[in-house]
Amino acid sequence: MGGATVDEAKERLSAAEFHEWLLYREKHGSLNAGWRIERLLAMLCALVVNRTGGYKDGTAAGLADFLSYQMPDHGLSIEQAIKQWH
Template sequence: MWHELVLNGVGGTTIAEAKATLSYAEVLAWVAYRDKHGSLDRGRRLELSTALIAVQVNRSGGGKAELYDFMPHHVRPSADLEQAMKEWS
């Protein structure tokens, strides 16, 4: 989390500076913001926006693509146990 804050200009130019500058409450507020709105990285936000449009275009043409098919820099979430068992059978 500290890396992401510093890389996006929050709290200072180094992790040590950010730790010294930000209060515990501010860090918790940034964590809550990130959990609610996603990554602070503009590139990832752009990738998500583009992927949402691409999925809509794909689906309107009868395609079956998933959101993560259009997000090469995002790790696809792992399948739950039931899904994995269905695929394994």
């Protein structure tokens, strides 16, 4: 976001714009189109499994069952991320 490298992004994005992008990602998820499509398909797969009775052992399907990759949770709040940005 903002450039090819972290240094370029720091040069091109203001702290306010960076904050806006963080809020957007927090609300809408990754900016990566491939991951967004994969997540939508995983939601559809989980819905189909759950609407047809779930797994044989009676448990419900979740997104993680159908995602090949999950974004790691770095545990950073928006405020912490902004501090790291400066």
